[in-house]
Structure formats: structure tokens, C-alpha cells
Amino acid sequence: AQSVTQLGSHVSVSEGALVLLRCNYSSSVPPYLFWYVQYPNQGLQLLLKYTTGATLVKGINGFEAEFKKSETSFHLTKPSAHMSDAAEYFCAVSFSGGYQKVTFGTGTKLQVIP
Amino acid sequence: DAGVIQSPRHEVTEMGQEVTLRCKPISGHNSLFWYRQTMMRGLELLIYFNNNVPIDDSGMPEDRFSAKMPNASFSTLKIQPSEPRDSAVYFCASRRTGSYNSPLHFGNGTRLTVT
Numbered sequence: 001a002q003s004v005t006q007l008g009s010h011v012s013v014s015e016g017a018l019v020l021l022r023c024n025y026s027s028s029v030p031p032y033l034f035w036y037v038q039y040p041n042q043g044l045q046l047l048l049k050y051t052t053g054a055t056l057v058k059g060i061n062g063f064e065a066e067f068k069k070s071e072t073s074f075h076l077t078k079p080s081a082h083m084s085d086a087a088e089y090f091c092a093v094s095f096s097g098g099y100q101k102v103t104f105g106t107g108t109k110l111q112v113i114p
Numbered sequence: 115d116a117g118v119i120q121s122p123r124h125e126v127t128e129m130g131q132e133v134t135l136r137c138k139p140i141s142g143h144n145s146l147f148w149y150r151q152t153m154m155r156g157l158e159l160l161i162y163f164n165n166n167v168p169i170d171d172s173g174m175p176e177d178r179f180s181a182k183m184p185n186a187s188f189s190t191l192k193i194q195p196s197e198p199r200d201s202a203v204y205f206c207a208s209r210r211t212g213s214y215n216s217p218l219h220f221g222n223g224t225r226l227t228v229t
Contacts (some may be wrong), residue, residue: 032215043118043205043220051215090157094215101170102147102209102218106156 002027004093006105014113019063019078021108023091026072033074034092034102035065044090050074061085086112116140120206120221128229132194135224138187139208147218148181148191149205157205163189164211196228 007022025031032051036044048059055067061084065076074091091105119138127133139146147162161171166183174181178197183189193200203225207218 034217036218036220041222043207043222044218045220046217049215049217092218101159101162103159104157
């Protein structure tokens with residue numbers, strides 16, 4: 001069964017510091033991986049996705065993620081945090097088989113300290 | 115593209131009452147998902163449809179919950195009777211079938227409070 005694990009339910013960084021949010025997946029087949037962001041009182045929005053090809057994926061708002069098959073990881077990074085990045089971030093996985101079910105991680109709330 | 119539209123945005127009801135949540139997916143998207151989000155349990159998949167057919171309803175918590183998709187542009191999630199523990203934010207999301215890497219598009223959710 002597919003699954004996603006996000007390490008750390010809360011992460012705090014100073015404004016201007018590196019953001020690193022961790023995501024690991026388990027799979028026996030090649031995964032499709034996504035990061036979503038949720039701002040207060042809103043639905044989830046797509047930040048970026050990995051399908052095939054280049055393992056470093058760039059998304060909106062300066063975020064990027066790298067797919068590392070050997071580590072079964074898809075960590076999200078941003079070089080310099082901005083106050084507007086404060087939100088909850090979800091990693092998700094999907095596979096080419098079955099009925100295209102999408103499985104989400106438990107989420108990581110990012111706090112940015114001025 | 116109007117996005118996924120959910121109604122109502124907020125619903126407050128008393129225990130025992132029937133609640134109906136509505137969703138209009140993005141035109142051309144033929145997979146539709148209902149999720150529930152709470153502080154304790156996070157984001158849970160309740161049910162999803164493909165071409166209006168329910169594919170997996172294993173996440174529906176109890177028989178009090180039911181979902182329908184009578185056509186490609188409308189879905190409902192009904193709770194009858196409602197209970198205080200059903201209080202949560204309910205999200206609808208849609209996706210284009212046939213492309214496994216296509217992302218989900220979420221509505222803004224319905225915040226349900228059962229007193």
C-alpha cells in the first residue's frame with residue numbers, strides 16, 4: 001500500500017532562513033509526488049509535482065523539491081523564508097496503477113519568525 | 115476556469131439534523147474526491163468517484179454518511195443524523211482522469227459545526 005510520512009508536524013524558521021520540510025514515501029512502483037500548501041480558511045493548492053525526468057522540481061513561490069529514489073524522499077526546500085510562507089504543507093503520492101487514489105501525509109505547519 | 119465550488123462555506127446545525135454538502139467540480143474533470151479535515155485526524159479521504167461511479171468508499175466513517183454524484187457536474191455528501199463528532203472542514207477536490215500525475219484541485223471547503 002502506498003503511504004507518505006512527513007517528519008515534524010510543526011517547523012519554525014526565522015525570516016530569511018532556509019526552509020526544509022521532510023517527506024518520505026513507501027512504494028513498490030514509481031510514484032508521482034506532490035506538495036500542496038494550505039493557507040488558513042482555504043483549500044489546498046498545488047506547489048509542485050514530480051512525475052518523471054528531472055529529479056529537481058521547481059514550484060511556485062520559490063519552493064523546490066528533489067526526488068531521491070535511493071532515499072525514498074521528496075523533501076521541500078526554500079532558500080529564504082518569507083513571512084507569507086507561514087502555512088500548512090502537505091506531501092502527497094499517487095501511482096499509475098489502480099484508480100488514481102491520492103494519499104496525503106499528515107501535514108507540517110510552518111511558522112516564520114520575524 | 116471557476117475552480118471547484120463548494121456550498122455552503124459554513125454550516126451550523128444541531129445534533130440529529132440532516133446535513134447536505136454540495137460540490138461542483140471543474141468542467142472536464144471526471145474524478146471527484148471528498149475529504150474531511152480535523153485537528154486530530156488530519157486530512158482523511160472519505161470517498162472518490164470516477165466518471166460518476168463511486169470507486170472507494172472505505173473512508174466513509176459510518177452509515178450515517180452517504181455521497182452521490184448524479185452527473186459529471188455535481189456531487190453531494192450527506193450526513194443523517196449528524197453528531198457533534200462530525201464537526202470538521204469538508205473538502206471536495208477534482209482531477210482529470212487518464213493522467214496519473216495530474217494534481218487535485220480543491221474547493222475552499224465547508225466548515226461544519228454540529229452542536
